Each structure stands twice: as structure tokens, then as C-alpha cells.
Amino acid sequence: MTQHPEAHHGAPTLDQARRQISRYGLTADPQAVLVAARLMAAGARLGQAGEVHFGRFGLSTGRYRLLADLEDHGGEKSPSRLAASLGVSRATVTGLVDGLEREGLVARRPSTEDGRGNVVILTARGADRLREVAPEHFARMQAMVAGLSVEERTTFLDLLARVVTGIDALTAD
Amino acid sequence: MTQHPEAHHGAPTLDQARRQISRYGLTADPQAVLVAARLMAAGARLGQAGEVHFGRFGLSTGRYRLLADLEDHGGEKSPSRLAASLGVSRATVTGLVDGLEREGLVARRPSTEDGRGNVVILTARGADRLREVAPEHFARMQAMVAGLSVEERTTFLDLLARVVTGIDALTAD
DNA sequence: CACAAATACTTAGGCACCTAATGAGATCCA
DNA sequence: TGGATCTCATTAGGTGCCTAAGTATTTGTG
Numbered sequence: 001m002t003q004h005p006e007a008h009h010g011a012p013t014l015d016q017a018r019r020q021i022s023r024y025g026l027t028a029d030p031q032a033v034l035v036a037a038r039l040m041a042a043g044a045r046l047g048q049a050g051e052v053h054f055g056r057f058g059l060s061t062g063r064y065r066l067l068a069d070l071e072d073h074g075g076e077k078s079p080s081r082l083a084a085s086l087g088v089s090r091a092t093v094t095g096l097v098d099g100l101e102r103e104g105l106v107a108r109r110p111s112t113e114d115g116r117g118n119v120v121i122l123t124a125r126g127a128d129r130l131r132e133v134a135p136e137h138f139a140r141m142q143a144m145v146a147g148l149s150v151e152e153r154t155t156f157l158d159l160l161a162r163v164v165t166g167i168d169a170l171t172a173d
Numbered sequence: 174m175t176q177h178p179e180a181h182h183g184a185p186t187l188d189q190a191r192r193q194i195s196r197y198g199l200t201a202d203p204q205a206v207l208v209a210a211r212l213m214a215a216g217a218r219l220g221q222a223g224e225v226h227f228g229r230f231g232l233s234t235g236r237y238r239l240l241a242d243l244e245d246h247g248g249e250k251s252p253s254r255l256a257a258s259l260g261v262s263r264a265t266v267t268g269l270v271d272g273l274e275r276e277g278l279v280a281r282r283p284s285t286e287d288g289r290g291n292v293v294i295l296t297a298r299g300a301d302r303l304r305e306v307a308p309e310h311f312a313r314m315q316a317m318v319a320g321l322s323v324e325e326r327t328t329f330l331d332l333l334a335r336v337v338t339g340i341d342a343l344t345a346d
Numbered sequence: 347c348a349c350a351a352a353t354a355c356t357t358a359g360g361c362a363c364c365t366a367a368t369g370a371g372a373t374c375c376a
Numbered sequence: 377t378g379g380a381t382c383t384c385a386t387t388a389g390g391t392g393c394c395t396a397a398g399t400a401t402t403t404g405t406g
Contacts, residue, residue: 016245019245020241020307020311021311023244023307024304024308024311026307026308026311028311028314028315029315031323031326031327032315032319032326033311033315034330035321035329035330036317037314038330038334039219039318039333040219040220040223042216042337042340043215043217043219043220044216044220044234044260044363045260045337045340046213046337046340047213047363048363048364049340049341049343049344050213050343051363051364051391051392052344053344060391060392061217062392063391063392068193071196072189072193078354078355079354079355080353080354087214087218088392088393088394089393089394089395090354090355090356091355091393091394091395092392094355094356095391095392099392111354114401114402115354115400115402116353116355116399116400116401116402117353117354117355117401118355131197134193134196134197134199135197135199138193138194138197138201139201140342140343141209141210141343142202142205143339143342144209144212144339144342144343145208145209145212145336146205146339146342147335147336147338147339148335148336150204152332153204153205153208154204155328156208156329156333156336157208157211159321159328159329159332160215160329161211162320163215163320163321163329164184164215166316166317166318166319166320167215167219167222168222169313169316169317169319170222170223170225170313170314170317171222171226217393220393221393221394224362224394233361234362235361235363236361251384251385252384252386253383261362262363262365263384263386264363264364264365264366264385264386264387265362266385267386267387268361268362268363269361269362272361272362284384287372287383287384288372288384289370289372289383289384289385290371290383290384290385291384291385
């Protein structure tokens with residue numbers, strides 16, 4: 001047995017960061033790299049957990065977000081505006097709406113204002129689904145952060161917002 | 174114009190959380206829900222940014238992580254163990270290795286110990302690629318968290334770890 | 347008015363991730 | 377020894393996400 005105390009799954013360690021940095025003779029701060037790596041790992045883990053969570057209700061993260069956004073806007077919105085507010089491409093919205101339409105949770109109608117456009121509308125079935133999902137969904141969301149006090153959550157929100165700003169460093173240029 | 178100061182993309186607001194909770198007559202804490210929602214949004218955004226980042230080097234997040242993990246273990250590891258340490262399914266590893274093998278960055282060899290098994294090895298080309306990628310990769314990772322002081326990063330690491338523990342609340346039962 | 351350019355949505359093709367099913371080989375144990 | 381069973385890796389099929397290309401329609405402009 002090699003003595004690797006933490007080799008199980010996903011969460012990178014400070015030692016790993018140090019090893020990687022020194023292997024290439026770089027001067028990066030291992031702690032900073034660790035924070036970034038942990039955040040990426042957490043994001044991936046959370047994404048998968050989210051799919052499991054929404055999967056209980058016959059939905060996915062993307063589908064739920066689309067439904068919720070639709071309800072938040074009076075149950076009617078164009079694919080383009082949905083894409084903008086969800087932060088995904090229009091092609092992705094097409095796919096999400098396809099799936100939701102198949103299950104009767106939303107419907108497409110030709111736009112009355114723009115001949116090229118559609119409007120996606122939330123059906124009664126879709127609104128029902130949101131209503132069914134809500135209690136458990138919000139309970140689990142809350143439980144997820146129950147390990148933090150109110151002050152800690154406030155701090156976390158602030159730090160997270162600043163890191164999110166920094167995400168641009170990955171894509172810049 | 175409805176006055177929605179923050180309707181642009183992705184980042185949920187406290188108002189949205191409040192509205193959703195009250196719409197269903199629930200009693201969840203809006204701030205807690207906001208933290209959870211922001212974290213999910215951040216995770217999604219980071220995931221996409223990561224793909225862009227690794228895409229520069231002809232890699233993806235999954236492929237990079239596999240390569241890095243391989244190098245960290247002497248350049249040789251079975252698909253099962255890769256799956257375990259990356260936190261993904263074996264089927265996913267099969268797909269990642271397929272892609273990396275096509276580009277000559279890794280190779281498969283039959284295991285000498287277990288007739289069913291393979292061993293994935295890091296090729297010279299694969300090691301070169303990691304070496305090429307390293308300076309920019311670590312620089313950008315570091316830049317991502319440059320908005321936080323060392324103390325803040327320590328705090329963030331602690332809070333993040335506790336939230337990650339809470340992720341199980343999404344998948345429990 | 348007519349034609350070019352911008353825009354709305356869809357389609358096609360790619361990657362990463364998943365679960366479930368398959369085939370091959372290892373292991374256990376009566 | 378010989379089967380039941382577990383495990384390894386792959387394949388098949390599903391979802392979500394992307395970009396790029398294609399079609400339809402609107403808008404802008406000479």
C-alpha cells in the first residue's frame with residue numbers, strides 16, 4: 001500500500017497542487033491553485049447532484065430552470081429571451097423545449113409580433129409540475145447550506161461572487 | 174419596461190428566491206435558497222469556462238484531469254482506478270481514453286496481472302502536452318482567485334468544504 | 347422597391363456525463 | 377472441478393451543453 005491518505009474521489013489536495021506546480025518548475029501559489037481546483041471539483045459534483053435531484057421529478061437542471069424562469073415571467077417568453085436569462089445558447093433552449101413539449105409541460109406558439117419567432121408558454125401541466133416539485137426542492141436546497149450559519153452564508157455569498165468575477169480569467173483573451 | 178435591475182444572465186437574485194418561495198406558500202429561508210442557487214449557477218458557469226480554458230490546448234476538463242491524474246501516478250493506471258479518482262463512471266473513462274488515444278496522448282495496454290483489464294499509459298506526447306499546458310493553466314487558475322486575499326481563500330476553502338458536504342442533501346434517500 | 351444584412355429558430359455534429367446491458371475473465375466454494 | 381457470482385471494460389442509448397451551418401423572416405438602405 002502506498003500511503004495516500006486522500007486518493008478516493010474528486011477532491012484535489014494541497015500536496016497534489018504542490019507536486020504539479022513543482023514538476024514544471026513554476027512559481028504559482030499552491031493554495032490559490034488548490035482553491036481553484038476545489039471549486040472546479042465542487043462545481044462538477046454539484047452539477048451531477050443537481051441532475052439526480054431534478055431527476056426525481058422527471059426533470060433536469062436545465063428543464064427545471066427553464067420552467068421556473070417561464071413561470072417567473074408570466075408563463076410566456078421567447079426562446080431567445082429564455083436563452084439569455086438562462087445563460088445558455090439558443091440551440092440548447094430548442095433542445096430543452098423539445099423535451100418539455102414532448103411531456104406537455106410547455107407548448108410552442110408562433111409569435112404574433114414576429115413571424116420568425118415562437119413563444120414558449122407554460123401549460124397547466126407545467127405549472128402543476130412546478131407546484132409538486134417546490135416543497136422538496138426548496139427543502140433540499142436549504143438543507144444543502146444548512147451547515148453554514150447566516151453570517152457564514154453571507155460571507156460565502158460575497159466570496160463566491162468575487163470568485164465568479166474571476167472566472168473570466170479562464171476565458172479572457 | 175418592467176424594472177428588473179438584474180435580469181441579464183444566470184445569476185439568481187434574492188427577489189427571485191423570495192418570489193418563488195412565497196408563490197408556493199413555503200417557509201424556506203430565501204437567503205439559504207439564494208446561496209444554493211448561486212452556487213449551482215456558479216458551478217455551471219465555471220464548468221463552461223473550464224471547457225473553454227482547456228479547449229485552448231486541444232483538451233477538455235475531463236481529458237486534462239485524466240492526463241494529470243495519470244502523470245501523478247507514474248503515468249500508468251487502470252481505467253477503473255482512473256474512474257475512482259476522477260469521480261466519474263468507468264464508461265466515461267472509456268470515452269475519455271478513446272479520445273486521448275486517438276490523439277496519441279495515452280495508449281492502452283492489456284494488463285499483465287488481470288486478463289480482463291487494461292492499463293492506460295501516458296505517452297511521451299501526452300507528457301509533452303501537459304508540460305506545454307502547465308504555465309498558462311496554473312497562471313489562469315491562480316488569476317481566477319486573485320480577487321481574494323490569502324485569509325479569504327482560507328475561509329472560502331473551509332466554507333466550500335462544508336457546502337460540498339451538504340451536497341449530499343440533494344441526493345440523499 | 348429590391349436586395350443585403352441582421353435576427354429567430356432549428357438542425358447537424360461534437361464532447362462529457364450518466365445508467366443499463368453485454369462479454370470476457372477472475373474468484374469463490376461446494 | 378464446475379458452476380454462480382463478481383468485476384473489468386466496452387457498447388448502446390439518453391441528456392445537456394456547445395458551435396456552426398441552414399432556413400425563414402424582418403429590417404435597413406441604396
